[in-house]
Amino acid sequence: MCGIAGLFDTRGRRQVDRVLLAAMNGTLSHRGPDEDDIWTAPGVGLAHRRLSVIDIASGRQPLGNEDGSVMVCYNGEIYNYRELGKELRALGHVFRTRSDTEVIVHAWEEWGEACVTRLRGMFAFALHDARRGQLFLARDRLGVKPLFYAMLPDGTLAFGSELKALRAIPWLPRTIDVQAVEEYFAYGYVPDPRTIYSGAFKLAPGHTLLLQEGAAPAAPRPYWDVRFELGRAQPEQQVQEELAARLREAVRMRLVAEVPLGAFLSGGVDSSAVVAMMAGLTDGPVNTCSVGFEHRDFDESAYAREVATRYGTAHYSRTVDPDDYGLLDTLAALYDEPYADSSAIPTYRVCELARTRVTVALSGDGGDENLAGYRRYRHAVAEQNVRGCFPAALRGPVFGALGRWYPKADWAPRVFRAKTTFEALSRDLVEGYFHGVSLMTDAMRAQLFSASLRCQLQDYHAIEVMRRHLRGAQVHDALSTIQYLDLKTYLPGDILTKVDRASMAHALEVRVPLLDHELVEWTATLPSHLKLRSGEGKYIFKKALEPYLPRHILYRKKQGFAVPLAQWFRGPLRERVRESLLGPRLADTGFFNKKYLHEIVEQHQAGRRDYSAPIWSLLVFDAFLRRESGA
Incomplete structure (x- = not known):
């Protein structure tokens, strides 16, 4: 895993400021403590910080082709690089290293912009082609790896793995984007492509950006999307077996490393599934780590120890101080822009623990979005079923009135807290789901914001993020709709951002087999009743795992990190x-x-x-x- 940064002159071939580029690269030293290098040519500069994982001896970056006309700096792992390398050699390409980085260079030479469709992995990279006068930026399909960019006032495009690389540029415009403020207090993070600054952006997952020397900057373009299109009906037993096989293959691909490798083990379904598959694919014991909490309501360490014992892992655990609030300022520096998921605190600590033992860790992130594990999915689908019983013309006025009249009762048992449910039922599916996941409701934000800010927003509403993603989306029912929304918003904006910054703060590479894009594409073809059945999320996933994990691990109440x-x-x-x-x-x-x-x-x-x-x-x-x- 690495950090990348760079500058590209869109107006000509002015000399790049190497001192500035070095400063940008220096802000990313935590992402790559092993090596750093800078490459410049007229009008362009690429910088790289390396965490050595594959081809330690010769994988230094920026890396180029035989004559140096194509250069790349890259953050991530391409898991099918050996297969692609074999194919490219057969087409006449000459390789000088054994690294996955060089595969990107020759894939560009062979397939151009379409090269990204051949890559299976997590990545963010910048590639310069001197012959074409082009800079090509790309980000992986699900957004595991980040990439930020900004067009500076002088026509220079700046990019980096984290926003702090852009902040190193003294003349970067740092005006706060008021629409980002609205989105932040709704979602708890700033969704892509926006950042907290009006002049800086995130390259969205599954997108590329091609810039041509001497031409006006183009807009990013999508190259992938997940489609919830129902596949051919299969017997449940066959689906279970195929799901287990696909997960095993996704894990196997992520075991390639020349450094110590392990896994996070929380004791939940997803991380336990990953560890179970790893144990069947490795010769020695799997290195596993977890954090525990003094408060029993938050602590899952006993379940983690049980799975570790079952599979004979080398397990390391640490109890986290429940009053670990001293990390607040540390997190502000890590995330660069407002980010309100408090589980970033225990995530930071488990990454800190893992790095004492390994350089690469596999995680179970993505299983809830991919296989419908969140309790909110159950509630949203149930609400949609109720909506279907009432005409829209009647539903809005009736439930809207009940929502206004029913008292707010946060203190009461859940059965009596109906105000939010009534409010959700008065809306359509997307409005109801947005209302349910919002950090602060519309009414709260309306009270929180000043009259001046509300005027500047000009009626802009954070729900537009979800509306925008659903335009053209391939979904077939309520569950697939909200799964799709989470894959586009919550997963990259919250979960993957949290893990990337927390892990990279400790120079730890985290790999996510449940977000293998081929696995995601396949699970999207499964009917919703195989994911959510009788209130049980991840139904088919848990059935597939019954030979590997005890029932009380699979079917217990989900806990997750909390503070x-x-x-x-x-x-x-x-x-x-x-x-x-x-x-x-x-x-x-x-x-x-x-x-x-x-x-x-x-x-x-x-x-x-x-x-x-x-x-x-x-x-x-x-x-x-x-x-x-x-x-």
Whole structure:
């Protein structure tokens, strides 16, 4: 795994500032502590930080073809590089290394922009072709690896693996994008292609960007999408066997490394499945690691130990301090822009632990989106079934009124907390799902934002992110619709961003077999009743895993990483909450309603309401502003 950065002159062939390029590359040293290098030519410069995993001896980057006319800097792993290398050699290409990087160079020479369709893996790369006067940027299909870019005022395109590489450019415009603010307080992250800055962007998953010397910049173009098109009906037993075989193959491809390799093992279904497959594919014991929590409601370490014992892994575990809130400022520096998933804290710690033992770790990320594991899928499908019983003309007024009249009851048992359900039923599927996953509801954001910010937004609404993704999407029912939305938003924007930054902070490479694009494409063809049945998510996945894992591991209640935010904000972080939310930094932005900020703090700290998620998002935003100001 690596970090990349670069500059490309779209207006001519002006000399690239090597000092600036070195500074950009230096911000990514944590991603690649083993080697670094810079290559420049008239009008272009590529920089690379290397974490050596494959072809340690000769895989140094930037790397080029025989005459240096094509150069690439790349972050990721191409798992089918040996097969592609064999094919390209048969076509006459000459290789000088055994690295997967060189495969990209010759694939470009042979297939041009279509080369990305031949790559199976996780990647973000920049390739310069001197003969064509082109710079080609590409990002993998699911967005496992990040890539940021910005067009500078002088016509130079700058790019990097993290936003901090662009922040190293003194003249990068850093005006906060107000639409990104709206999206952040809805989703808890800034969805691609936007960043918190109006002049910087994320290259979206499954997209490429081709720039031509002397031409106006083109727009990014998609080269892949997942299609939920039903395949040929098969007996369930056959589907189970094929699913297990496909998972085994996806894991096998990700075991190639010249450095110590292991896996995260939380004790949940997905990570346990990955470890079970690894154990059957390796000669020695699998290295596994997990973190535990002192609070039993959050702790899964006993299940992790049970799986580790079953498969004879070399298991390492550490109990995480439940009051690990000191990482707040560290996380602000890691993520570069506001990012409000508090599970980034234990994720950071498990990556820290893993790096003491291995350089590469396999994870179970992506299983919930791919195979319908989230409880919210069950609720969303049930709500849609209820909607189907009422004409739209009746549903909106009736459930809308019930939602307005029913009291908010966060303190009550779930059965009595119907306000959100009524509100969701009054909407269509997408509006209801957006409402359910939003960090702060529409009504809360309307109160949170100042009149000035609402005016600047000009009626822009964060749901447009979901609406945009669904235009042209191949989906066939409610479940496939919300799965598709998560694959396009929550997965790359939250989950994969969290893991990439937390792992790279410790120079740890994380591989995600459940997001092998061929596996994702195949599971998308399965009917929804094989994924969600009688309220059981991942139905067919769990059936396929019954020979490998005990039933109480497969069918227990999902836990996941969680931290005790509500207690923090009434206890050890009480004063920091007041200083941050009621202090001058948030006020000086002009974005927020001071009266509502005060209400959030007072209501939460008095124990009358649980505003822990909004407070955390505001603390993170304040930490971002503090870093921006250098305070």
